[in-house]
Amino acid sequence: MTFLSQLRAGAWLSRDRVTSYAGILLALEIVVTAFFVLGTHGKIVELGGDVTTDFASFYAAGKLAAEGTPALAYDQPSHLQAIRDATGPTVDHLYFYYPPVFLLVCVVLAHLPYLTAFYAFLAATFVPYLIVGRKVLGESGALGWLLVLASPAVYWAGGLGQNSFLTAALFGGALLLVDRRPFVAGLVFGLLCYKPHFGLLIPVALAAGGHWRAFTGAAVSVAALVALSLLIFGRETWDVYLGLTGSVPGRYEHGDIDLAAFVTPFGGARLVDIPVAASYGIQIVMALVAAVAVGYVWRRRASLPLRAATLCAGVLVAVPVGLMYDMLISAVAIFWLIRAARDTGYAPWEKLALAAIFIVPLLSRWPAGVPLHFPLGPLASVALLAVAVLHARRELAGGAARRIA
Numbered sequence: 001m002t003f004l005s006q007l008r009a010g011a012w013l014s015r016d017r018v019t020s021y022a023g024i025l026l027a028l029e030i031v032v033t034a035f036f037v038l039g040t041h042g043k044i045v046e047l048g049g050d051v052t053t054d055f056a057s058f059y060a061a062g063k064l065a066a067e068g069t070p071a072l073a074y075d076q077p078s079h080l081q082a083i084r085d086a087t088g089p090t091v092d093h094l095y096f097y098y099p100p101v102f103l104l105v106c107v108v109l110a111h112l113p114y115l116t117a118f119y120a121f122l123a124a125t126f127v128p129y130l131i132v133g134r135k136v137l138g139e140s141g142a143l144g145w146l147l148v149l150a151s152p153a154v155y156w157a158g159g160l161g162q163n164s165f166l167t168a169a170l171f172g173g174a175l176l177l178v179d180r181r182p183f184v185a186g187l188v189f190g191l192l193c194y195k196p197h198f199g200l201l202i203p204v205a206l207a208a209g210g211h212w213r214a215f216t217g218a219a220v221s222v223a224a225l226v227a228l229s230l231l232i233f234g235r236e237t238w239d240v241y242l243g244l245t246g247s248v249p250g251r252y253e254h255g256d257i258d259l260a261a262f263v264t265p266f267g268g269a270r271l272v273d274i275p276v277a278a279s280y281g282i283q284i285v286m287a288l289v290a291a292v293a294v295g296y297v298w299r300r301r302a303s304l305p306l307r308a309a310t311l312c313a314g315v316l317v318a319v320p321v322g323l324m325y326d327m328l329i330s331a332v333a334i335f336w337l338i339r340a341a342r343d344t345g346y347a348p349w350e351k352l353a354l355a356a357i358f359i360v361p362l363l364s365r366w367p368a369g370v371p372l373h374f375p376l377g378p379l380a381s382v383a384l385l386a387v388a389v390l391h392a393r394r395e396l397a398g399g400a401a402r403r404i405a
Contacts, residue, residue, distance in 0.1 A: 010351025015143060022146035025359070029155040036159060052087040055118050055161025057094035059086055062106030062117075070103055070233040071240045086114045097248050100229040100237045102163075102194035107232075118161055125165035126158065129328065132172035136308075136335040138342075147335070152362035156325035167195055168328035171315075175308040175336075178206075178214055186217020193222045197319045198329075200287070201294050205311045209298035252321055260373060263327055263360075266320035268378025283320045286382070290314035293385060297392045305340035306392040309333045313388045316381040324361045324377060330384055334358055337391060344395050350387060357384050 060082035061073035072078035073096050080093045109117040133148035157164040170192050177185035186206070192199050206215045230238060251257060252267075259271040265286040269279035297310040312333035316322045334354050341350070360380040 007352055008348045010346055010349075010355075013351045013355060019143045019146060022143070022150040025152070025362075026146060026150040029150065029152060029362075033155060033159055052083070052091050052094070053118070053159070053161035054094055055121060056083045056087050056091065056114075057096045058098075058102075058106045058121070058161075058163070059083075059109060059114055059117055060094075061096045061098075061103060062108070062110030065103045065107040065233060066110040070100065070107075070237045073103060073106075073237075074240045074244045095251060097244065097251075098194055099196065099241055100233050101225040103233055103237070104225070104229060105194070122158055122161065122165070125163065125169065126154075128169035128173070129165040132169045132176065133332065133335055135176060136172050136332060136339060138339050147338075148331075151328065151331040152359060153325055153327040153331055156323075156361055157328055160325060162325045163195070164325045164328045167192065167198060167326070168332050171312055171329055172308075172332045172335075174214075175304070175311065178211060178308075179304055182211050182213040183217040186211075186214035186219075187221040189214065190218040190221020190225070193225055197321065198315055198326075200318050201291060201311060201314050204291050205294050205298045205307070208295040209301065209307065257321075257323070261323045261377075262321070262375075263316050263324060263330075263377030263381050264320055264322045265317060265378050265382065267322070268375030271373060271375050271378075280320070287318040290317040290385060293389045297389060300392075300396050302392040302395055303340060303343070305336045306388065306395055309336035309340065309388040310385070310392060312336065313381070313385040317385050322381075327361045327377070327380075330357065330360075330381065333384055333388060337388060340391060340395070344391070344398065347391060347394060350391065353383060353387050356380075357387075 057079075060079055061070075063082050063086065064070060064072045064078060069078070072082075076093065076095070079096055083094060084091050109121055112120060130148055134144045137144050137147060139147070153164065156162070170188055174185045174188035177188065189199070189202050189206075192202070202218065203215065206212075206218070252262075253270070253276050255270070259267055262268065262271065264283070266279050266283035269282045270276070274282070291314075294311055294314045298307050301307075302310075310333075312329050315329050316326060334357065337350075337354060357380045360376055363376060
């Protein structure tokens with residue numbers, strides 16, 4: 001077998017080799033994480049000011065809510081001061097644009113000391129991700145653990161104190177339940193309303209697949225969380241939040257958020273200096289493509305792993321804002337595709353494509369923190385959706401051929 005044919009078939013990615021590679025990748029990520037932890041505490045070079053993680057934004061918002069002023073979580077001077085009170089006097093502002101339903105989580109964390117809250121939040125969200133990821137893979141032994149742990153997006157989510165562990169766990173958990181316990185699956189889907197743009201394709205999938213009980217469960221869940229947040233934080237907090245949403249695009253359109261960290265079509269377009277209006281046009285087209293892809297796969301009732309993979313892969317194609325740590329959802333899509341391949345096998349180049357996409361969060365921004373000015377993340381998001389749809393079409397064509405025979 002020639003080198004090219006080996007790459008095409010993915011024969012070199014045997015189970016033993018994948019286990020070894022995942023172990024090496026995990027070890028590398030642990031070393032890099034330790035380096036950054038030491039660096040942020042000034043143990044490697046002297047720092048010019050205070051540094052912190054994205055979690056400080058959540059904690060500060062929770063502190064303001066716990067003090068009886070939840071609307072101030074959306075007031076930039078008040079929020080910045082709360083961040084500095086918790087971390088250091090020279091920390092830059094980390095904005096808080098989450099709806100008040102996320103304050104229900106933040107206000108609980110605010111009753112703990114800052115570092116305790118940081119580690120408690122990571123543990124409380126990482127463990128469900130780990131459980132769901134292994135359940136999706138259906139792998140026992142070392143391979144199951146290593147693949148779930150070694151995703152480079154884990155490194156970004158943990159290091160930055162982001163909520164993407166929770167997002168990935170909710171997506172994966174709801175999809176595991178959608179056929180067996182549809183109403184409960186809908187309740188889980190509804191919990192994603194703290195990151196509402198990530199739910200853009202969920203109604204498309206549920207409606208196309210005729211999962212009306214899940215659709216109802218999601219509506220009940222969202223309504224309950226919104227009502228609870230209104231009861232606890234008041235209508236004023238929601239009014240302030242809704243009034244702030246119009247200013248959010250300005251934060252990411254012109255690079256206030258590092259464009260090299262984006263993994264969406266909009267971010268990729270802006271990274272290569274396509275004008276804002278044209279970048280939104282590209283994003284709208286790709287969102288429609290993702291919606292059609294998800295609707296097609298769910299309408300045709302492909303197997304659960306392929307429906308789930310298509311929905312997870314479609315998320316970062318459909319939304320304008322998604323960063324490297326959000327590729328945990330892409331990792332979950334890859335896990336679903338690996339599971340699907342046990343029944344259908346891999347298409348030519350599919351193994352290589354999945355392996356390449358899996359490590360993209362590590363490559364799109366070098367471990368030293370130097371951004372790669374090439375839209376690698378956005379291209380990987382689009383490629384993953386294409387792999388999922390093509391795999392689903394192959395499965396559906398095979399089923400049709402068997403029925404004809």
